[in-house]
Amino acid sequence: MKDLDLGTLLAVFQEMLGWTLWPVIALAVLASLAFLWVVLRDRSLLSRRLVWAEICGLGGGIAAVLIMQAVTHSGFADLGGPIDWLLVVGIFVFGAIGAALGFYALFGLLAGGSRKAA
Amino acid sequence: MSGNQDAVALKRRSILLGAPALAGGLALAGPSRAGVRTNAKIVIIGAGAAGLATASRLADRLEGASITLVDRRREHLYQPGYTLVAAGLKSADYTVSTTREFVARGVTLIEEAAAEIDPVGKTVTTDQGKRLPYDFLVVATGLELNYGAIEGMDVARIGQNGMGSVYAGPEQAAATWRAMSAYADKGGVAVFGRPPTEMKCAGAPLKYAFLTDDTLRRRGNRDKAELIYNAHVKTLFSVPIVAEKVRMLYADRGIRVTHDHVLRKIDLERRIATFRTPNGDDEQRYDFINVVPPMRAPAVVRNSPLPWQTGPWAADGWAEVNRHSLRHVRFPEVFCVGDVAGVPKGKTAASVKWQVPVAVDHLIAAIQQRESKESYNGYTSCPLITRVGRAMLVEFDYNDNLVPSFPGIIAPLEELWITWIMKEVGLKPTYLAMLRGKA
Numbered sequence: 001m002k003d004l005d006l007g008t009l010l011a012v013f014q015e016m017l018g019w020t021l022w023p024v025i026a027l028a029v030l031a032s033l034a035f036l037w038v039v040l041r042d043r044s045l046l047s048r049r050l051v052w053a054e055i056c057g058l059g060g061g062i063a064a065v066l067i068m069q070a071v072t073h074s075g076f077a078d079l080g081g082p083i084d085w086l087l088v089v090g091i092f093v094f095g096a097i098g099a100a101l102g103f104y105a106l107f108g109l110l111a112g113g114s115r116k117a118a
Numbered sequence: 119m120s121g122n123q124d125a126v127a128l129k130r131r132s133i134l135l136g137a138p139a140l141a142g143g144l145a146l147a148g149p150s151r152a153g154v155r156t157n158a159k160i161v162i163i164g165a166g167a168a169g170l171a172t173a174s175r176l177a178d179r180l181e182g183a184s185i186t187l188v189d190r191r192r193e194h195l196y197q198p199g200y201t202l203v204a205a206g207l208k209s210a211d212y213t214v215s216t217t218r219e220f221v222a223r224g225v226t227l228i229e230e231a232a233a234e235i236d237p238v239g240k241t242v243t244t245d246q247g248k249r250l251p252y253d254f255l256v257v258a259t260g261l262e263l264n265y266g267a268i269e270g271m272d273v274a275r276i277g278q279n280g281m282g283s284v285y286a287g288p289e290q291a292a293a294t295w296r297a298m299s300a301y302a303d304k305g306g307v308a309v310f311g312r313p314p315t316e317m318k319c320a321g322a323p324l325k326y327a328f329l330t331d332d333t334l335r336r337r338g339n340r341d342k343a344e345l346i347y348n349a350h351v352k353t354l355f356s357v358p359i360v361a362e363k364v365r366m367l368y369a370d371r372g373i374r375v376t377h378d379h380v381l382r383k384i385d386l387e388r389r390i391a392t393f394r395t396p397n398g399d400d401e402q403r404y405d406f407i408n409v410v411p412p413m414r415a416p417a418v419v420r421n422s423p424l425p426w427q428t429g430p431w432a433a434d435g436w437a438e439v440n441r442h443s444l445r446h447v448r449f450p451e452v453f454c455v456g457d458v459a460g461v462p463k464g465k466t467a468a469s470v471k472w473q474v475p476v477a478v479d480h481l482i483a484a485i486q487q488r489e490s491k492e493s494y495n496g497y498t499s500c501p502l503i504t505r506v507g508r509a510m511l512v513e514f515d516y517n518d519n520l521v522p523s524f525p526g527i528i529a530p531l532e533e534l535w536i537t538w539i540m541k542e543v544g545l546k547p548t549y550l551a552m553l554r555g556k557a
Contacts, residue, residue: 015547
């Protein structure tokens with residue numbers, strides 16, 4: 001790719017996602033801030049809540065891979081080389097971390113200040 | 119510091135300079151440079167990929183210039199998407215947008231066709247009689263599909279009676295899918311090939327044979343079908359290493375190859391394609407055929423003084439430009455980019471992406487009376503689809519060298535899912551960003 005810098009990437013993602021680009025970025029930033037706020041509020045990561053968030057994260061990772069396959073009319077049989085498997089792992093990890101982080105923040109917000117709630 | 123080190127340093131600087139833009143969410147195209155002040159009159163003929171991208175970059179870099187785009191067609195066609203339409207994966211409107219939405223601020227669009235180019239008088243005349251004098255001219259007319267050169271061919275019948283033609287347009291690509299899909303339900307003989315002329319995306323005819331094979335397999339009818347690819351010369355592709363790979367894949371998929379076959383006549387009623395060969399005509403009966411027409415420069419260029427006067431590109435009227443600067447060799451105020459440029463290889467959107475910044479820099483250098491150091495090395499690329507879900511990222515230059523963008527990461531001659539994803543998800547937004555001068 002020629003001139004592959006952040007400005008180019010942003011322009012490409014803007015064409016890909018249209019008006020939804022900034023809401024998507026805002027959602028990701030809000031989820032990250034909510035996660036940080038919940039952790040700071042509780043002054044620790046609560047293991048019980050974290051386990052539930054990780055379980056949801058697994059679902060998020062699987063969903064990310066399946067959504068990518070659905071969008072691209074493809075499946076696991078189309079994986080042709082190591083880079084493809086790395087890409088699947090990358091998509092899974094991206095979806096899993098995003099979902100786990102989001103669900104941890106959501107559970108924390110729903111539980112309010114209670115440290116016992118999941 | 120060597121040229122390579124310069125490039126790396128520049129790229130690093132671009133990344134660093136891009137970060138604040140991302141954080142601020144304001145500037146999208148990285149660092150803005152001080153505009154070059156000029157009152158030059160620049161006319162661009164053609165508002166396709168090359169014309170729009172050129173206009174965007176000129177508008178970004180010049181202050182005070184008069185930049186005029188001339189094109190009668192109001193729709194913008196994303197031609198790399200035709201293959202996906204003809205594979206039944208996208209609807210025809212996936213490839214259609216409007217020209218106006220990509221015209222950069224400060225650029226004037228005249229919705230008339232260029233009828234005459236006078237590079238001596240430095241004037242373009244439109245079909246409505248408008249005279250447009252210029253200081254610099256960018257010819258980005260694209261090319262002409264010469265269906266008339268195939269005896270018996272009727273564009274209006276694309277999609278009927280087993281005849282398809284992916285190139286003719288979005289609706290014709292969709293009609294080709296309907297014809298191919300109907301064929302894949304039954305099997306029979308499918309015939310493919312390419313013209314002997316220069317052509318846009320020489321990988322596309324190869325892809326469509328692969329996609330037909332894939333569709334037959336998915337329908338369980340591959341054993342009822344015979345696929346024949348008629349190469350116009352003794353190889354399947356102009357880059358030897360790619361030709362060998364495709365030869366092996368075709369052998370693996372059971373696609374029979376004939377050589378030195380050029381489609382010269384088609385009987386649409388009886389479904390017979392006649393090929394010119396060194397041993398005389400070869401008639402092939404077909405149940406499905408993908409017709410790829412000969413291609414040539416549009417009449418406005420062919421009938422001007424711009425084409426090559428001798429050599430392999432003279433007959434079809436391709437513009438005589440320096441292959442590294444895209445500057446016309448006899449009329450230095452004229453640049454020709456995209457399909458119409460008479461250079462080896464490279465009639466693709468990827469070529470446009472590489473050509474336009476070079477031609478624009480040479481044009482601006484001429485305004486500034488300096489020499490440009492930019493050089494186009496013939497880079498072009500083709501995500502060569504080998505089935506739905508896999509493609510090979512083939513990138514090469516004038517010298518038939520493979521020039522992979524991701525060496526060591528994405529193997530150029532390997533059928534990969536990641537390459538397919540780039541084709542189906544990444545290519546169109548990159549293309550659209552290119553039209554805006556941002557990629």
